[in-house]
Amino acid sequence: MNRVxxxxxxxxxxxxxxxxxxxxxxxxxxxxxxAIENIPTERLSTRIAAQVxxxxxxxxxxxxxxxxxxxxxxxxxxAARAAVRDAGLEIDEELAxxxxxxxxxxxxxxxTIDDSYLKLYGENAAxxxxxxxxxxxxxxxxxxxxxxxxxxGPTFTTATACASGTHAIGQAFHMVRLGQAPVAIAGGTEAxxxxxxxxxxxxxxxxxxxTCRPFSKNRSGLVLGEGAAILVLESRERAVARGxxxxxxxxxxxxxxxxxxxxxxxxxxxxxxxxxxxxxxxANPEDVDYVNAHGTGxxxxxxxxxxxxxxxxxxxxxxxxxxxxxxxxxxxLGCAGALEAAATALALHSQIVPPTAxxxxxxxxxxxxxxxxxxxxxxxxxxISNSFAFGGLNAVxxxxxx
Amino acid sequence: MDVLYEVKQIIAKQxxxxxxxxxxxxxxxxxGIESIDVIEIVxxxxxxxxxxxxxxxxxxxxxxxxxxxxxxxxxxxxxxxKAAS
Numbered sequence: 001m002n003r004v005x006x007x008x009x010x011x012x013x014x015x016x017x018x019x020x021x022x023x024x025x026x027x028x029x030x031x032x033x034x035a036i037e038n039i040p041t042e043r044l045s046t047r048i049a050a051q052v053x054x055x056x057x058x059x060x061x062x063x064x065x066x067x068x069x070x071x072x073x074x075x076x077x078x079a080a081r082a083a084v085r086d087a088g089l090e091i092d093e094e095l096a097x098x099x100x101x102x103x104x105x106x107x108x109x110x111x112t113i114d115d116s117y118l119k120l121y122g123e124n125a126a127x128x129x130x131x132x133x134x135x136x137x138x139x140x141x142x143x144x145x146x147x148x149x150x151x152x153g154p155t156f157t158t159a160t161a162c163a164s165g166t167h168a169i170g171q172a173f174h175m176v177r178l179g180q181a182p183v184a185i186a187g188g189t190e191a192x193x194x195x196x197x198x199x200x201x202x203x204x205x206x207x208x209x210x211t212c213r214p215f216s217k218n219r220s221g222l223v224l225g226e227g228a229a230i231l232v233l234e235s236r237e238r239a240v241a242r243g244x245x246x247x248x249x250x251x252x253x254x255x256x257x258x259x260x261x262x263x264x265x266x267x268x269x270x271x272x273x274x275x276x277x278x279x280x281x282x283a284n285p286e287d288v289d290y291v292n293a294h295g296t297g298x299x300x301x302x303x304x305x306x307x308x309x310x311x312x313x314x315x316x317x318x319x320x321x322x323x324x325x326x327x328x329x330x331x332x333l334g335c336a337g338a339l340e341a342a343a344t345a346l347a348l349h350s351q352i353v354p355p356t357a358x359x360x361x362x363x364x365x366x367x368x369x370x371x372x373x374x375x376x377x378x379x380x381x382x383x384i385s386n387s388f389a390f391g392g393l394n395a396v397x398x399x400x401x402x
Numbered sequence: 403m404d405v406l407y408e409v410k411q412i413i414a415k416q417x418x419x420x421x422x423x424x425x426x427x428x429x430x431x432x433x434g435i436e437s438i439d440v441i442e443i444v445x446x447x448x449x450x451x452x453x454x455x456x457x458x459x460x461x462x463x464x465x466x467x468x469x470x471x472x473x474x475x476x477x478x479x480x481x482x483x484k485a486a487s
Contacts, residue, residue, distance in 0.1 A: 205441055205459040221460040263438055299460045 004176045004251075005402060007244040008087025008232030009342045010079040012189075014050035014225055014329055017078065019086065023346050027375045029357035031328050033211050033223050039195060046207045049193055050225035050330035068131055069144060070109030071191035075228035075335070076141035077148045080185055084149060087232035087244060089183065091149065100181035101146045101155040102172045103230070104164030104188035106334030106389075107197070109136030114194035141189045145230075153181055162294070162331065164188050165338030166387035166395035169231060170253030173397070176233050183238070187230035188338030198224070204263070206298050212331070214295035214324035214356050215302050215370040217363035222296045225330030229338035231345070246402040248345040251382065252281025258392030265301050265388050270308035273394035274384060278312070281398035283382055285313045288320065288398075290353050290383035292344040293370075295324020296331055303365045305386065310368075321378060323371040327357030337387035341397055344385040348401050352377050403451070405481060406474040412446045413470055426471030440467060447473075453480045 011017065014032030015025035025032065032050040041047045057066050057074050069077070084091070091099065112135040116128040134140060139157040146155045154175070158167040165188020172186030201207055201224060208221035239246055254276030258269030278285060294305055302324075310317045325343050332339055347353055352375050359372035382400045389395075406426060414421035417433040424433075430440070437459065444457045455476060467473045 203441075203445065205444070205457055208460070219460070221458060261436070261438065264436075 002177050002179055002235035002237065003249060004173050004233055005236045005239050005249050006231050006247045006345045007234055007239050008083040008089060009229070009247060009345060010082025010086060011227065011229045011339060011342055012052055012055060012075040012079045013227040013229070013339060014052055017054065026325055026328050026343055026354040027352060029328060029355045029373050031211065031357055032225070033330050039193060043195065044198055044202065046198065046202055046209055048209065048211070048223055050223060051193060052227050068135065070112045070135040070140060072105055072109055072189045073135070073141040073144040075191055076103050076189035076230065077144050079187065079189070079228040079230040080145045080149060083185065083230040083232050089232055091151070095183065096150050097152050098182055099151045099153045100172055100175050100184040101142055101151045101153065102158060102168040102184060102186045103142040103145060104158040104160070104166070104168035104334050104338065105138060105141055106159065106161045106164050106190055107192040108138035109140055110192040110194050110197050112136040114196045117196065145185065149185070151185060159334070160393045160395065161389035161391055162333050163337055163387035163389035163393050163395040164334035165229065165336060166341065166385065166397060167255070169338060169341050170255065170395055170397055172233050173250045173253050176235055182235060184233040185230060186233060187228065188335040189228035190332050190334040191226045192333065193224060193226050208297065211358050212297040212326050213358040213360060214293070214297045214326050215363060215366040216359045217361035219297045219299065219302065222298050222326070223330040225332040225336070227329070227332050227335050227339060229335060229342040231338070231342065248348040248402050249400040250397065251400045252277045252279070252283060252398035254278070254280055254396045256394045258394070260392055263390055265304040266392060267304045267307040267311065269392055269394050270305060270386070270388050271311045273396045274308060274312045274386065277384060277396035277398045283398055286316050287382045288313070288384055289378070289380045290344070290347060291320050291322040292340050292347070292383060292385040293322050293324045294386040294388045295326055295356065297326055301388065305388070306366045306368055317368060320368060321353045321371050321376060322368045323354055323356045325354060327359070337385065337395065340387070341385050344383050344397070344399050348380050348383055348399055351380055353380065405478050406471070408450055409447065409470060409474045409477060412443055412450065413473070416443050416446070424470055426469065426474065428470045430467055430469065443473070447477055451477060451481055453477070455480055
């Protein structure tokens with residue numbers, strides 16, 4: 001079995017599209033949550049989100065091709081290009097045939113769907129845009145990445161709501177580990193901030209109207225985000241042979257289903273995914289120093305995640321640094337796990353734990369060391385990154401120092 | 403409109419129990435109502451009465467709507483506000 005390493009990272013995020021901007025915002029706890037722009041908000045009761053604002057598709061795509069892309073595919077392609085560039089990966093004919101491309105997304109092309117329904121039902125238009133279907137299909141991002149970079153190997157989409165990006169990276173990790181692909185381009189993308197989708201989230205009554213405060217007693221719910229993160233994974237042997245930079249090693253991946261409730265998370269399901277990931281990595285709980293939490297900032301998730309971590313890590317739980325990136329990035333749904341895996345790799349690379357931003361009040365039900373507001377330089381040997389999706393689908397990655 | 407009567411109808415439908423078995427003291431939990439049901443109940447009430455209930459699943463636990471009477475009280479508070487304005 002191959003050891004698998006991360007050699008390239010590309011992000012499109014609410015706090016910037018460069019890796020340095022992204023990482024410095026996370027370390028400084030500088031939040032990308034702001035008043036919603038570019039979307040009519042008169043009918044919304046929640047008017048905050050973490051949007052990707054400095055993104056002009058016309059600077060990334062030929063103007064005559066832009067109409068082929070939904071926003072979620074644009075994000076994925078731009079992040080994938082950046083990741084490949086970052087890895088210094090030369091893709092020749094032979095390698096192109098073998099690279100796996102696995103891109104997670106929760107929603108697919110919601111901007112396209114929203115636009116077409118507005119025309120159809122709102123404006124009584126007789127027709128919608130001819131590329132509505134190929135733009136909105138949930139695999140469009142994976143297809144666009146493969147076409148843009150000329151990747152001809154196994155290519156598909158994982159769709160597990162808030163765990164989509166994590167499932168994609170985990171699957172890609174297993175393929176490279178087993179030698180099914182020498183290199184994988186994997187991550188997640190999401191761009192579902194539309195009036196229709198925001199109204200649907202409002203109806204669930206779990207959105208915050210001020211900001212996202214993971215693990216803080218006065219947390220008031222989740223805030224929606226968007227973006228993409230794509231990683232380049234390859235065998236350690238290959239990376240070392242070509243002298244590639246290595247951010248971190250991917251060591252394990254675990255999955256589980258709660259099989260309990262459509263929206264409420266379950267501590268047992270989460271704990272089973274964490275245990276399975278540690279076992280896949282052949283790691284002991286004591287080997288882990290940092291947990292990049294799912295930490296959505298809802299009452300229930302943060303309490304449930306704390307319980308799950310305590311049940312897996314026992315006494316060692318009090319030695320863990322646990323932080324959520326969602327105070328800064330909000331909840332990017334299908335891209336959240338990928339942005340957070342990127343953050344976890346950068347934490348291992350720099351040996352800095354990014355803080356839980358916007359933290360204000362201790363909650364006895366979230367009594368782990370959540371690294372409130374201030375980053376921490378500390379030895380990190382191994383870390384886990386948690387994603388727990390609606391529908392009770394859980395995915396956890398174990399990463400180690402390169 | 404009889405608020406308690408309407409609330410009973412809505413909850414009976416969600417819990418799939420005959421409405422005549424419900425009283426103001428019926429506990430939602432005892433009817434097998436879970437948090438996901440509460441979201442649907444709140445929605446049905448809002449549609450029926452044309453109001454918005456200040457319900458956030460993060461803050462307002464199911465406990466706040468412990469009994470049918472408490473749900474009716476919450477609705478009356480908002481319906482009253484609407485009538486007064």
